[in-house]
Amino acid sequence: MGLFGSPLRIQVSVMILAAAMNPEALSSVEDSIARMRRGDPDALGAVISRYQHRLYRYLLRLVREPATADDLFQQTWLRVMERIGRYDAHRNFESWLFSVAHNLAVDFWRGKRGDSLEASDLSDSPGERLPAAGPDALEQLLDFERGAMLAACMDDLPAIHREVLTLRFEEDMKLEEIAEVACIPLSTVKSRLRRALEGLRAALEARFPRKWGA
Amino acid sequence: MSEHESMRELLALAAAGALEGEQQRRLEVHSCECPICRRELEIWSAYSQGLRRLPQPPLPGRLTERARARVLQERAAAADRRWNDLMLGALALFAWTVGLSFWFLLRIFSGGDLVIMGANLVRLGTWSALSTVLVWLTAAAAALALGKRRRDLRRVL
Numbered sequence: 001m002g003l004f005g006s007p008l009r010i011q012v013s014v015m016i017l018a019a020a021m022n023p024e025a026l027s028s029v030e031d032s033i034a035r036m037r038r039g040d041p042d043a044l045g046a047v048i049s050r051y052q053h054r055l056y057r058y059l060l061r062l063v064r065e066p067a068t069a070d071d072l073f074q075q076t077w078l079r080v081m082e083r084i085g086r087y088d089a090h091r092n093f094e095s096w097l098f099s100v101a102h103n104l105a106v107d108f109w110r111g112k113r114g115d116s117l118e119a120s121d122l123s124d125s126p127g128e129r130l131p132a133a134g135p136d137a138l139e140q141l142l143d144f145e146r147g148a149m150l151a152a153c154m155d156d157l158p159a160i161h162r163e164v165l166t167l168r169f170e171e172d173m174k175l176e177e178i179a180e181v182a183c184i185p186l187s188t189v190k191s192r193l194r195r196a197l198e199g200l201r202a203a204l205e206a207r208f209p210r211k212w213g214a
Numbered sequence: 215m216s217e218h219e220s221m222r223e224l225l226a227l228a229a230a231g232a233l234e235g236e237q238q239r240r241l242e243v244h245s246c247e248c249p250i251c252r253r254e255l256e257i258w259s260a261y262s263q264g265l266r267r268l269p270q271p272p273l274p275g276r277l278t279e280r281a282r283a284r285v286l287q288e289r290a291a292a293a294d295r296r297w298n299d300l301m302l303g304a305l306a307l308f309a310w311t312v313g314l315s316f317w318f319l320l321r322i323f324s325g326g327d328l329v330i331m332g333a334n335l336v337r338l339g340t341w342s343a344l345s346t347v348l349v350w351l352t353a354a355a356a357a358l359a360l361g362k363r364r365r366d367l368r369r370v371l
Contacts (some may be wrong), residue, residue, distance in 0.1 A: 048278045053270070070277065073281060074281045074284045077285050080289075081289065145314060165265060169230075169262065172266075175232055195224040201261060
């Protein structure tokens with residue numbers, strides 16, 4: 001059984017689906033957020049627990065270092081508690097939460113390198129480096145442990161590309177939500193997503209030419 | 215740019231579910247007729263599927279508890295800072311009130327003339343200058359003491 005077909009993954013997917021379809025769970029999160037806004041610290045634990053996997057994964061994809069992701073995770077909740085009074089309850093809490101984390105990651109990059117997420121972008125177009133796909137690329141793609149290979153190659157991409165990929169495919173966010181999180185126009189989200197996918201494919205075919213390339 | 219080329223540009227976004235209705239419909243029509251684009255779309259879809267199923271990173275130990283503890287600790291520190299600021303303000307106000315009251319009483323009992331080292335202390339200007347210097351010196355000493363206490367607490371935590 002391949003990596004994607006593992007029983008654990010199915011269980012996790014089923015749990016997430018069940019949680020998403022459970023109105024009681026949703027209302028309890030909304031209730032916890034409302035209590036957080038009133039300054040109730042007990043509500044915080046429930047909300048952190050609910051978003052811990054997704055938020056940590058997003059931060060880790062962005063900064064790649066577990067210790068930094070851990071620190072940014074904690075800073076995100078500090079910032080959330082500082083600004084929860086200004087959070088508009090009509091807005092999507094997830095987008096707001098991830099935008100807080102995004103801003104902290106941007107600050108981290110600036111502090112670390114005097115740089116920005118955007119500045120770490122590649123100057124050349126990945127599309128121009130894209131080799132032709134092999135005749136049996138799809139079969140090979142399905143045969144190998146593609147998740148590990150994709151994750152390894154994703155790490156080589158610029159931060160802004162890793163960000164749109166994880167928000168779109170792992171967090172399953174709409175393009176409008178990604179635009180809100182990353183504070184960029186919708187058209188930029190699309191172009192960034194396309195470049196990210198092309199870059200990923202180029203990286204895979206370059207790194208695993210026999211498995212991915214011509 | 216030919217229809218084939220323009221459609222080929224959209225394949226990656228199509229697999230990401232990022233095309234609008236009309237573009238998506240045009241692409242579907244084109245890929246039905248074009249085996250190259252159909253094949254490419256299948257490959258992009260496989261990438262898209264793979265990205266949805268990336269291996270998940272393990273969570274660091276006690277992540278929620280540590281984050282919650284840090285938030286509560288910061289909130290307690292912020293409340294402490296607010297309390298200290300409030301106390302400083304209240305003490306400054308109290309000092310001014312005591313100073314003015316003392317000046318008023320001294321002026322009544324001394325008949326408006328209390329000369330020490332050539333300066334008449336019950337004159338409003340002299341008294342105000344002296345009180346201001348004393349209040350600022352006291353406030354600076356209190357701020358230093360509070361700052362030291364805060365640093366000590368941080369070291370302990």
